[in-house]
Amino acid sequence: MKNSICRYDVSMRKLLAAINEEPAGIAFVVDESEKLCGVVTDGDFRRLLLAGKSLDESLSKSDLGEFVFAREGQTMDELLRITDKRVRTIPIVDANGKPVNYFRYEHRLSMIPVAEPDLKGNEFKYLTDAFLSTWISSRGKYIDELELKFSEFCGCKHGVAVSNGTVAIHLALLALNIGPGDEVIVPDLTFAATINTVLHAGAVPVIVDVDLNSWCIDPAAIEKAITPKTKAIIPVHVYGQPCEMDKIMAIASKHNLFVIEDCAEAHGAKFNGRPVGSFGHIACYSFFANKIITTGEGGMCVTNDERLSDRMKVLRDHGMNKQKRYWHDEVGYNYRMTNLQAAIGVAQLERVDEIILERKKIEEKYKSALKDFPAIKWQQNISGRDRVVWLVSIEVPAEKREALFAALNKHGVDVRPFFYTLSSMPVYKAYVHSDVNSKILSARGMNLPTVTGVDAEKVLNAFKEVF
Template sequence: MSDKVYRVCEPFLNGNETKYVMDAVSTGWISSSGAYVNKFEEAFSSYCGVKHGIAVCNGTVALHLAMAALGIGKGDEVIIPSFTMIATAFAVCYTGAVPVFVDADKDTWNIDVKKIEEKITSKTKAIIPVHVFGNPCDMSAICDIAKRHNLFIVEDAAEAHGATYKGRKVGSFSDIACFSFFANKNVTTGEGGMCVTDDDRYDKLCRYYKNVCFNPDGPRDYMHQDIGFNYRMSNIHAAIGFAQTEKADEYKKMRMGNHALYKKYLSDVPGVLFQKDEQDSENVGWMNTIVIDPDKYGRTRDELIAHLKDNNIDTRLLFKSMHIQPSLIKYGCDCSGGYPVTEWLSENGFYLPSASDLTEEDIAHICSVIKDFAR
């Protein structure tokens, strides 16, 4: 057994992070008013191919801010995938609206576009497609549905920095798109998020609401016309994010390379299943995720996880379906009906170590432990 411990994910800080943070600290600009906030917003929105970026303190509030800017509130419904991190649903709940769930596609694990329209009602105001694990959704189909039913689109691109669909970056297909910069993301600030948009009005509204509704065009007279939020990002976090964005394509290439290596070494192992890329897309492989078919692999998912732990290889379970979450049941979501693909993913899938700087030797070792344990 190797003495090395393989964590699920660790941040990779290999650029100007220290230089820019020290500049922010030494000049005293550590709040949300420093120059790195603007630099990060401009650099990251440009990277996504859109006009505006609005930096915030995490990805969850980015989603909430986007929906506040779009006027979504009590009495409205928002369609989300049942297979997602619960922050997607919580952000809808913060507005007073109700999340409505759609099962995952068995191949791509993204929202099943064929099942979206059956969930649309007169109360539906928006769709939130989630680019799961860095795999872009079928945005052509989703945009067509939204246009037919006059719905907003808010992309949850928290896991998909730099991913492309039909040659365009994710984040450029929606009214507002939202990113997370948590420590395990391809581009990180430790904690942080961003809304990106091409719409000047939504940009202005996001900036207004994120800064407790101070008048962006007038003096700070401490008169507030609306209820806003303190969702600002600090200049220190933005300094890290600006440095990370400078090397975003390099980090993306590393993640995609690691994803390809996992597939290379595990492709001949019966019962080990990978997410299939959406057609005409570029999956950035944010997390290297596998699903275990116990009949073919000869062991259960949980037996394999325990074996990997014994070999110093850390793992994480996948999301639990939204329709079984006690919090959302208590909130009043319609949790009836079945979500078989989501349940199958939750019961049989897990993350493998996915840090950007894993070596081929690391991945080969992890895969050998998985191969050797199969019956």
């Protein structure tokens, strides 16, 4: 990149040489203090010539238009959000505003992604079968099969397939009659769907802290947050780690509370040998494309309670009476999954054990490549909890994390920071009860690519560079 950086007052000839140096056809223009003040592409150069500039004239600041840039350490996701078909190359600046690298839209193709679906089994075959059957909406054999087999996999009697994991939680809250005036306890370290759905239901979320060791909701923090208005707890088996379900269920039964397990990231995880999802009144799964198994978009509620399952089936289908079609007993929703999605899900479920094992192997590959970095804290294996690897998750010293993101991106490896804590976001500020540990974890945590064939050497080189 060095040869394509030039000062704003160089001659047009030099500017052209700089553009010529860079395969992206771009020059990065800096001011007196070497701060980036513009970018010039070969197209801009052509326009300057057409506007009457000569090759021996120098460029001036007024020739530079607006430009976009990114900062060192921004993730691939963020970089992709700034680039588009028009702006395909964006400079990356350091903390002093000096250009240090650039990102091209095409780079995404050579980056190792954090996640990608594994669709190597019967997915295409079943999808085609569903398509050719013309049962492409929310009725068809694959829906029934997925509900039956997935609920079995979770150790539950009933499954209710829905259009995504977010509406699964909303549906569970509705089926349990949770709404205005009720409080629902959620962990601070989770994806926003966990809290958004409580707000969608009109209830008040109460955000509590997580445990530093497991990263999951802290049962002691739950107890402290209970009030006479508390109606439910939503433990999230975050990054595949089971929550302490024995303690949580004991608290729930002592205070007469519902438990909705958020299993979006933990298909196949077990607590004391029993599948997560089989402890609470209802459990909710996501089948988004980056999840352990996927249907593209999709989700499922599982429960052992037939009454709750029936209620969720009615609510998912506009509140329509099952016997009297087009007669609505209550205000419902369209939260249905399509037979096409379910066809993919059935094929995924055939290989779920294989997929879970493969993800474990990926984590082991990283562990052996990075064994000489004591600064890394790996996600914990806790006695009695069989976690699954959703995304390989580690803690690193917070002050090194940005540099690691930059180094990993430079080596062609995408990376994801842990979730921002809910308590750190102004929209949820009013609902915070406790948040000390989650803040620490959110600043330290990162997810490494959890994809087959990942090149752990690249990750190793990035870590060597930073440590």
